[in-house]
Amino acid sequence: MNDAVSSPPSPASAAASPRRITQAVSIGEIKVGGGHPVVVQSMTNTDTADIASSVRQVAELWRAGSELVRLTVNNPESAAAIPRIREKLDMMGVPVPLIGDFHYNGHQLLAGEPACAQALAKYRINPGNVGFGKKRDTQFAQLIEFAIQYGKPVRIGANWGSLDQSLAAQLMDENAKRADPWDAGHVLREALIRSALDSAERAVEIGLPRDRIVLSAKVSGVQELIAVYRDLAQRSDFALHLGLTEAGIGSKGIVASSAALAVLLQEGIGDTIRISLTPEPGQSRTQEVIVAQELLQTTGQRAFTPMVTACPGCGRTTSEFFQELAKVVQEHVRGRMPEWKISHPGAENMTLAVMGCVVNGPGESRHANIGISLPGTGEAPAAPVFVDGEKSVTLRGENIAQEFVALIDNYVETRYARSAG
């Protein structure tokens, strides 16, 4: 029998691999892992002790869609600020769970400020920064005991930039004795993974349930991150927090984070994500939340806000109008989404198209729920609008943007209205 011609290859699937099933961790009201949707989180860059600024930024991140927000807790002032930040957020109707980020002195801060230990919904512990020498194990145990006492989950977050040096040295020594030694990069990746896994097992021995542990092992290189998380996912069932650490500023940070996280999410790896962008001067911190949402939405993991398909434009586009229209439409639907989420559930799945000419305009517009094909060079000054694949109206004149936006609002009103009762 000739196997080569016996059966055609299966068509490639257009969906991501099934999610890896991990422990389900409750962080306040938010569930991470266990097959729950991938959770978006972010981190403030205010001085936590500056209560007004921190409250403002946490609320802003939450309104942008961050489901968990982490704050640095690095000194007694910031630890004392946490319960007051929680109180003010509750008064404002901002229920987002707060995560405390501890390094070096977390055991002292939690001991000194019980209200902080109580107000936080999760503690982040970096096993490479928990203490030095003999104190490391004791201080790690103290942090875990606080988590047990207050009923909180922890993220054991190892980081390439603060790798446990004694573990790295031990693995280097072991590697030197191998018949076929690994390269240095492999040994360092193993040290990072072991730091996270061994610390998690130690926390379990101390008494923290497995479903109160989230793991991360962050590096700043795309290929290294993919390799580390594939390994981590194979070697444990802990919920995983994904993020490319120190991703960078501007498009570089966005591209590098998306490249790394998209591969892992496609393989079903990852339960919560953070995009560690360095904001451009004057830029809102919320950009990292929008990028995280767009990454999850464009890869088909979750829907947050209607997405606009727009062509890049070329010599056939007559003006910048279509670029402006694409921007106006995306900003309009993003701005309306918090209200639609409640009044018109499902609107986040709506697809829109803003196209620059007849070449791909009508075709792409027909694929969207609502699409508009603007006139290119030499075309009649008319913009046909397509609704659910059918040509609906043709817009002309000065008010195309307002009329198209009104058509979108009307579509949401009729298609996604919450049914009575």
Ligand code: SF4
């Ligand atoms: S749809 Fe038309 S304007 Fe847009 S990129 Fe294609 S050819 Fe150019």
